Amino acid sequence: MKVEVQLTGDEWVPVCGLAELTPGRGVAALLPDGRQAAVFLDRHGRTYAIGNRDPFTGAYVLSRGLIGSTGNEGMPFVASPLLKQRFDLTTGRCLDDPDPEKAVPVYATRSR
Amino acid sequence: MSTATENAPGTPAETIVLIGHGMVGQRFLEELADRGVTQRARVVVLCEEPRAAYDRVHLTSYFSGSSPDELSMVPEGFMERHGIELYTDDPATAIDRATRTVTARSGRVFAYDTLVLATGSYPFVPPVPGKDSAGCFVYRTVEDVLAIEEYAKNCRTGLVVGGGLLGLEAAGALKGLGLETHIVEYNPRLMAIQVDEGGGATLRRTVEDMGLIVHTGVGGQEITADADGAVNGMALSDGSTVATDMVIFSAGVRPRDELARAAGLDIGERGGVVVDEFCRTASDPAVFAIGECARATDGMVYGLVAPGYEMAVAAAATIAEGGSPAADAKTFTGADTSTKLKLLGVDVASFGDPHGRAEGCLDVVYSDSRSGVYKKLVIGRDGTLLGGVLVGDAESYGLLRPLTGSVPPAAPEQLVLPAGLAPATAIGPSALPDDAIICSCHNVSKGAIRAAVGEHQCVTVPEVKKCTKAGTGCGSCVKTLGLLVNDELAANGVTVDPGLCGCFSQTRQELYEIVLALRLNSYQELLDNHGRPAARGGDGCEICKPAVGSIFASLAPTIGADVYVLDGEQAALQDTNDHFLANMQKNGSYSVVPRIPGGEITPEKLIVIGEVARDFGLYTKITGGQRIDLFGARVDQLPMIWARLVEAGFESGHAYGKALRTVKSCVGSTWCRYGVQDSVRMAIDLELRYRGLRSPHKLKSAVSGCARECAEAMGKDFGVIATSNGWNLYVGGNGGATPRHADLLAQDLSDAELIRLIDRFLMFYIRTADRLERTSAWLERIPGGLDHVKDVVVHDSLGICDELEALMAAHVATYRDEWAETISDPEKLRRFVSFVNAPGAPDPTVRFVPERDQVKPDLTILAGPELPVRTLEGSSTR
Numbered sequence: 001m002k003v004e005v006q007l008t009g010d011e012w013v014p015v016c017g018l019a020e021l022t023p024g025r026g027v028a029a030l031l032p033d034g035r036q037a038a039v040f041l042d043r044h045g046r047t048y049a050i051g052n053r054d055p056f057t058g059a060y061v062l063s064r065g066l067i068g069s070t071g072n073e074g075m076p077f078v079a080s081p082l083l084k085q086r087f088d089l090t091t092g093r094c095l096d097d098p099d100p101e102k103a104v105p106v107y108a109t110r111s112r
Numbered sequence: 113m114s115t116a117t118e119n120a121p122g123t124p125a126e127t128i129v130l131i132g133h134g135m136v137g138q139r140f141l142e143e144l145a146d147r148g149v150t151q152r153a154r155v156v157v158l159c160e161e162p163r164a165a166y167d168r169v170h171l172t173s174y175f176s177g178s179s180p181d182e183l184s185m186v187p188e189g190f191m192e193r194h195g196i197e198l199y200t201d202d203p204a205t206a207i208d209r210a211t212r213t214v215t216a217r218s219g220r221v222f223a224y225d226t227l228v229l230a231t232g233s234y235p236f237v238p239p240v241p242g243k244d245s246a247g248c249f250v251y252r253t254v255e256d257v258l259a260i261e262e263y264a265k266n267c268r269t270g271l272v273v274g275g276g277l278l279g280l281e282a283a284g285a286l287k288g289l290g291l292e293t294h295i296v297e298y299n300p301r302l303m304a305i306q307v308d309e310g311g312g313a314t315l316r317r318t319v320e321d322m323g324l325i326v327h328t329g330v331g332g333q334e335i336t337a338d339a340d341g342a343v344n345g346m347a348l349s350d351g352s353t354v355a356t357d358m359v360i361f362s363a364g365v366r367p368r369d370e371l372a373r374a375a376g377l378d379i380g381e382r383g384g385v386v387v388d389e390f391c392r393t394a395s396d397p398a399v400f401a402i403g404e405c406a407r408a409t410d411g412m413v414y415g416l417v418a419p420g421y422e423m424a425v426a427a428a429a430t431i432a433e434g435g436s437p438a439a440d441a442k443t444f445t446g447a448d449t450s451t452k453l454k455l456l457g458v459d460v461a462s463f464g465d466p467h468g469r470a471e472g473c474l475d476v477v478y479s480d481s482r483s484g485v486y487k488k489l490v491i492g493r494d495g496t497l498l499g500g501v502l503v504g505d506a507e508s509y510g511l512l513r514p515l516t517g518s519v520p521p522a523a524p525e526q527l528v529l530p531a532g533l534a535p536a537t538a539i540g541p542s543a544l545p546d547d548a549i550i551c552s553c554h555n556v557s558k559g560a561i562r563a564a565v566g567e568h569q570c571v572t573v574p575e576v577k578k579c580t581k582a583g584t585g586c587g588s589c590v591k592t593l594g595l596l597v598n599d600e601l602a603a604n605g606v607t608v609d610p611g612l613c614g615c616f617s618q619t620r621q622e623l624y625e626i627v628l629a630l631r632l633n634s635y636q637e638l639l640d641n642h643g644r645p646a647a648r649g650g651d652g653c654e655i656c657k658p659a660v661g662s663i664f665a666s667l668a669p670t671i672g673a674d675v676y677v678l679d680g681e682q683a684a685l686q687d688t689n690d691h692f693l694a695n696m697q698k699n700g701s702y703s704v705v706p707r708i709p710g711g712e713i714t715p716e717k718l719i720v721i722g723e724v725a726r727d728f729g730l731y732t733k734i735t736g737g738q739r740i741d742l743f744g745a746r747v748d749q750l751p752m753i754w755a756r757l758v759e760a761g762f763e764s765g766h767a768y769g770k771a772l773r774t775v776k777s778c779v780g781s782t783w784c785r786y787g788v789q790d791s792v793r794m795a796i797d798l799e800l801r802y803r804g805l806r807s808p809h810k811l812k813s814a815v816s817g818c819a820r821e822c823a824e825a826m827g828k829d830f831g832v833i834a835t836s837n838g839w840n841l842y843v844g845g846n847g848g849a850t851p852r853h854a855d856l857l858a859q860d861l862s863d864a865e866l867i868r869l870i871d872r873f874l875m876f877y878i879r880t881a882d883r884l885e886r887t888s889a890w891l892e893r894i895p896g897g898l899d900h901v902k903d904v905v906v907h908d909s910l911g912i913c914d915e916l917e918a919l920m921a922a923h924v925a926t927y928r929d930e931w932a933e934t935i936s937d938p939e940k941l942r943r944f945v946s947f948v949n950a951p952g953a954p955d956p957t958v959r960f961v962p963e964r965d966q967v968k969p970d971l972t973i974l975a976g977p978e979l980p981v982r983t984l985e986g987s988s989t990r
Contacts, residue, residue, distance in 0.1 A: 014949075015948060015949045016948040016949055020942070020948060022683055022684055023684055024651065024652075024657070024684030024685070025683070025684050025691070027943075027947075027948035028946065028947050028948065028955075029947055029948055029949045030946075030947040030949060030950045030953060034956075036947075036955075036957075039948070042651050043636065043651055053974075057698060057974065058699075058971070058973075058974025058975055059698060059699050059700040059957070059974055060700055060955060060957045060958075060974075061688075061696065061700040064688045064691070064692070064696070064700075065654070065688065066653075066654040066657055066658070066684075066685075066687065066688070067651055068615075068650070068651045068652050068653035068654055068657065069647075069650035069651040069652070069653070070614065070653075071614035071615060071644060071646045071647045071650070071653075072614075072646050074646075074650050076651060079653075079654035081687070081688035081689075081696055082696065082698065084654060086654070
């Protein structure tokens, strides 16, 4: 099983084997146009991908954060490893700062 | 005369001269500055001692490692900031009230408009023949203490004249210097002023159990000296003699009023400059007297610092008002001499009328000589609490003192029973009236504390402390404060969720107990069975995952988890630094800090570090923990760097993670002419023993080879300071934003005793601390504080020491080098790539630019919004 990330339209890029991901953690993938995606796997086998750049520090590190889910809504997120702001893995919205500038891009994923 | 005075041209119209710069003098200056007086007036201070004001109350702490500088009471830059002229080593020698001038020993003459005497007191030396022999000392100043320490080096035995508060402190100091120590007290009991006969007997037994030799009801008849004039013994009034190499007089103090006498000011019958409620002398409205040299309106001369401070405030307020005090002005008419102190480790407290001098009063006494506890309450005929004495257990002081003068809400016999025996309903802070003073240092009432919770929304003791200042003086009320805050929160219907995070309603300590009791080693199992209902089945969060990961790691050998923190499910729990075994820096690169146990390193290893740094282009900096930090490694370079280090006999080290960081050391007895133990050897042993130990927060340590404390052990979570007899262990120190000096846990330990005690201490901390709670905050928070920790780890009061030691033994036996293990396993190495889909490609955003002959992160590339970076070529970005 390969994990794929959607670029634009129908363009999907394979990034790694599903077995290479550790539940609860992420990896960084280099996209063909030079962008970086952070790809995650949760404990139920669902995959997510967002931009790897942490908008608070500018560093390309979100793939190295810890993922979790919010207690009430069960919303999946990753916490930046630098200053711990959390980003919703489904919308890219920062849970700790409503400023739209602090949201990150989201990529669709699939495994096949 | 006026031509000779030191009044510079252009000086303000008003001059205030302060004679004496002790604690009270300094407080007076601070009060003047707070009231803006230093802006309008010239302030001159004449100080007899060679150093500015210092904390005389804690003079004895010099012997447990405080330096004279640390005792200073003067904030840095205080004199300069307020334009105060301080002349040290230059006492006033004469006051001329007719010309309003003061002459100093140096010949300087100062004209004054207002003169303030804060000359303090001098130690009383009884007129014993031989009192001037070499080896006789008093105990009052830093210089006295330095001289005692020096002379004691050649002594085996010491004798202290005086069994009061200061005498016991001096005796403790001599004992600490390793001398056989005698105490000679003229009264029939120790601390005769504060405690009654029963309390004195209990105190004596406890003091004797510590190895001090107590002689009461006898006086010194004569001090004998050898042919060189050095003390060799003392003959006592009961006909016996004591052989001793030195004598310290600590038999009370007398007011320093000789300048005032010579100047014709009124002096009290038993000494002391007579002052009114504004601390102005009865004889001259331009002259004030404050502190131990003053006789208050109640006829008393107070030898305690708190009343001295009150006088300083009253005098400064009056002077600030131009000498005509406002109607509601601060005054001083007498003080409450209630005290709670710890002498030689024994709690002693007295309050109100401890000796039952009131007519017709009655006693209620609880005495248990087996455990060294004595409590007496003095009760009036109508049931009013008049005072009391507490020895060995002064827990209830914080509640009893505020109740003094009222009829307590419970029967007096219930108030003296030990905790546990008394009915729970007997007494609590809820029983106190709103106007009861809880914090007597800052005069904070119960009502003010309730308001802090009810109106100012404080929900924790630290918040209440900040809001009201309560508990920030001597600290004796903090326990009562905690009970009050909880009561008040409950009364207001506020529930504070103590849970670790949104996933767990338990505290870290409760999770630790669950993990240990059930031998759980799966986070998912813990979350799904013990998490908050809504969090079960979820992915947890960034707070509880590392915290639980840390608990698993601390207990790994015991609960059957893998000792290697990145194995299996544990890998997903670790914070990023633990996951990559290095410290992430601001641009996503890492730093590597090779372990250098104790800071000792061979030239060959030093060269290897240099070569590794050079070959990988790493920025190099010496750390505060006696290591070398190598910055700027990309994630894919880490294994190669570790391989080079491992090959040279290093392991990488924890400069990250909630684990032991370093054990610093001074060079110790091997090289240093002052060292008394091999501090380097001990530091290496400790670092190797506790490396890799996961804990609620980082752990720092240091070992100093003598009391000069060059390794700064008192600022560490556990610090060790050598003594001539072994090691002293200090715990709970901290630097950083909230510095805290460590507390002494035990002294004169052998190597084995030291290690056993640290084992227990660390494991008890790991078991009971909150997440990210350093030992300093933990010691302040846990009920009972240092005393409780001491009871548990030194006296094994909970019977868990065997278990604590076994847990540590398991950790030590199973420690593995995480970095060597990682580079030897291809599976584990797979995560050390910049990109999962381009394992050879470095991350092009991790770039560096030159700075002072080394590199620093190139932040320009990180500054803008996300831009596609097309440069895949170029394997090196440097």
